[in-house]
Amino acid sequence: MAWLYLRLKARLIRNRLRNAGGWATLAFIGIWSLAFGVGSVMGLLGGVVARLVGGQGTAALFSLAGIAWLVGPVAAAALDETIEPRRLELLPITPTQMSWGLLAASFFGPGALVTILFVVGVMVGSSPDWLSLIPTLGAGIAFVVWCIASARWVTTLLTDLLRSRAGRDIAVVGAAILGGGSAFASTFLSNGSGDPMPALAAFGRVSVYLPPGALGRSLGLLADGEWGVGLALLVYGLAAIALVMLGWQRSLFRLSTRAPGRVSEAVARGGHSPLVPRLLSGWPAPQAATAGKELRYLRRDPRFRSQAVGLAVALAFLGLGAGRMLFGTEYSPFLAVIVAWMAASTTGFNQFGFDDRSFWSYLVTGVELRSVLVGKNLAVALVGLPVLALVAVVASVLVGDARHLGSAILSGAAILAVWLAVGNVVSVLGAYPLPESNLFGSRNVSGSALFASLGGLLAAGFLSLPIAAFVVVPLLIWGTWQGLSGAGVAVVIGLLIHRLSLRVAGSLLESRALRLLEVLDKPPV
């Protein structure tokens, strides 16, 4: 049965690649190569830590990897949809057969490859000689099984939640917070004593009571020839795996005999308020409506929400990292420029990708598509400008120097205009679908979209140079007021570039609208 599942998974992947074309094959090779690379590096690091810290270190590493396997797939809503249990529920397969089959199939994946390479590294690092490797094999294999089985059990338990709108919202925000949190933790760890090994050993002493930690400790002990405790911990780990498998089988049974989870009815808070913000009441209806719709989406769509959380995390990082160069100086309000760049670049280069398969709605109304672009830009400006101004004000209050506040806000506005301008053209030339169900990067990026994005980045960077020059040169050579005047000129240049981009992107849109529809209307692969 396990062999059948493995073949099924391989066949499904092959057919999917065949239908998706050459770029998908390249991406597939890329992902597997990346997994191999990451796994090799992790294996090397694991080996070094195991050698330096010993069994406690192995326990700590295995516990951390075990946690990553539990949290990662849930946070990424990474249901293995190649072999979906619900599609097999009508076949005469018992939950036991299904769980072992799914387990075997899960070994065929980039995550499993990384884990196997990591475990091999730890095994080599823990063993004083090649002969000692043999007794560690059992604990190593058991650990990989534990990781996959526990992750699959948890995702099976949460299948309905992860498929629901609310679940995806939770997952996306959770993932961003988790990513930011772990990066912060590692930053603080390296900023402390400089030697994380004692902390790892202490964590290893505690985590040995958990199954992955026990398997890690067991591996270390067996490598050192301490058979008694080593085998006892291995048996404990195997018993835990048996329990997880039982739990998973029960969850699979429940999943196949229960009605799919009902999506909770979500009512927009605060009842009905007009779609168009009062601020835009004088604008042409299609532009104002699009801006209103985009602002609603900024609040409600997990794709935008994840980018907002990512933006906040990145800003916090900048505050601690690169921002340190600016903090404490009178130039700190210029952090606003970074906010502007982020606000424009996060959504700006694939503006229609977020509309995904709803793009037809614009075409069937006969609306001038340039208006839609204007509306989208308006929404970004309505959010981006106050945020960048706020950051600039807060930064100047913190340093107690508001000399460059005006220049910073104007520079931010100019950069926002330039990046939005480039984004408008790239959004037409390099659109790709970004469906809600595929939050962590689209698998549908075509080669032309990739080149358009890269070209856009270069163009936006190039166009930002004169903007920067108009602000920086007078500011550094002559002083505050001249810098402010230069920033004013930069805004005018930014607006002119933006205006030009709307004309170019607008005419491109009209001629390429059906091509865009074809690209965006593709069901996700």
Add this chain to the structure above:
Amino acid sequence: MTVAAVLYNGLTKKFGSKVAVDELVAEIPAGSFFGICGPNGAGKTTLLRMTCGLLQPDAGRVEVAGHDVWADPVAAKSRLGMVPDSPSMFTRLTGRELVEFTGLLRGMNPEVVQERGSNLLRLLDLEEAAETLVADYSLGMSKKVAIACALLHNPRVLFLDEPFAGIDPVARQVLEETLKRFTAAGGTVAFSDHSMDVVERLCDRLLIIDEGKVVLAGTTAEITRGRRLQEVFVEAVGGSSTEGVDITWLGSTSG
């Protein structure tokens, strides 16, 4: 003399070597309840997408209310409404917001949009769910809100691709009544559906296509001539048969 709501003249669309619509010539009279039928892959959806300006034909013309869809798209699109078979909509808007958005996108006056939107949501029994996100709508509710969006600007012709698929009898009843009211007031409904019973009951005129070509066209009475539409349809497009296939094992107790 009947005025044509939609006129097809030599409409052709190929996908590679496959001809989806082949030099189609047909007319949908104004005020009619028009059924477009055909087996799977006959070219119905391709035809509707070309009619609504979502797919460029390789040759031929489509006119909606006297305006060429490809030469004068804005005028043509302002006179048509469309509901695709599985409408992908802006699901993070509420039902009311979606209707409002569509109206404003068409450049309608905001007050008119509000008033007509409320009327349509009430008519289609969506008033209670008006503040619910479309993402949380059932299939029937999604189709109804898509119809509200398509009717908001009071089009001359409404195109629907399998509007009754997957919706419950109550929602179906509401939809049927709404569409009948629309045609009674002078509007034209053109829809495709696989249920011959529904088509026969609702439509006064029919177009049966197969492999992109017109097989039968005319009034429902002319086409059926007292027979059931299902029989006429199968006869026209050529039904498949189980002859020559050994299925004697099917239903036997030998396993």
